[in-house]
Amino acid sequence: MKLNSTVMATLAVVRSDKQTQEFLKENLNHWKRYGYGLWIFRDKVKNQFVGRGGLRNVHIADNDEVELAYSLMTEFWGKGLATEMGETILKVGFEQLGLTEVVCFTTTTNRASQRVMEKLGFQYERNLIHADLHHVFYRLKALPKYSI
Numbered sequence: 052m053k054l055n056s057t058v059m060a061t062l063a064v065v066r067s068d069k070q071t072q073e074f075l076k077e078n079l080n081h082w083k084r085y086g087y088g089l090w091i092f093r094d095k096v097k098n099q100f101v102g103r104g105g106l107r108n109v110h111i112a113d114n115d116e117v118e119l120a121y122s123l124m125t126e127f128w129g130k131g132l133a134t135e136m137g138e139t140i141l142k143v144g145f146e147q148l149g150l151t152e153v154v155c156f157t158t159t160t161n162r163a164s165q166r167v168m169e170k171l172g173f174q175y176e177r178n179l180i181h182a183d184l185h186h187v188f189y190r191l192k193a194l195p196k197y198s199i
Contacts, residue, residue: 052161060112066132070087072097072198073104073167078107081107081108085107086148087105087106087107087110087143087144087148088105088106088107089103089104089105089107089120090104090105090124090140091103091138092104092132094121095105099123101123101124101132102121102122102123102126102127102132102133102136103120103121103122104119104121104122104133104136105119105136105140105182106118106119106120106121106140106141106143106144106148106150106153107120109154111156111177111179111181111188112188114180116153117144117150117152117153117154118153118155118156119126119137119140119141119144119153119154119155119171119191120155120156121133121136121137121140122166123136127187128163129163133163133164133167134167134170134171135168137171138171141153141171145193150193151192151193152190152191152192152193153190153191154176154188154189154190154191155168155173155188155189155190155191156179156181156187156188156189157186157187158184158185158186158187159178159185159186159187165189168189171191173190173191174189174190174191175187175188175189176188176189178189
């Protein structure tokens with residue numbers, strides 16, 4: 052994924068090999084610390100790498116939040132997979148992990164990702180600067196469970 056400049060442009064980051072190794076190490080440590088993190092997604096038929104997604108703790112805009120993160124290889128864009136991945140990840144977050152809310156953010160120019168967030172029910176909250184870039188910030192609160 053890190054070798055695909057189109058994909059990495061949507062993430063607003065280009066990583067060296069060393070930075071990629073550090074990213075992987077940080078994500079493994081996140082799993083150990085919180086019991087959740089990023090997953091790798093593969094095509095069911097060809098077992099081809101589709102992308103990655105999951106939940107991770109982030110510090111953004113002076114707040115600690117849990118972020119829904121996702122990124123797909125370009126050949127899988129526009130097929131509804133990001134939305135499908137997001138739905139599954141959010142189900143785990145809300146139903147199994149008991150999270151009460153999740154945030155999601157992307158650069159202001161990444162309209163495709165913004166559409167995914169909106170399809171998933173995220174509500175736009177504000178614009179912000181993150182990693183020296185303009186981002187849009189969305190939030191999704193878990194629906195309360197009612198017993199009858």
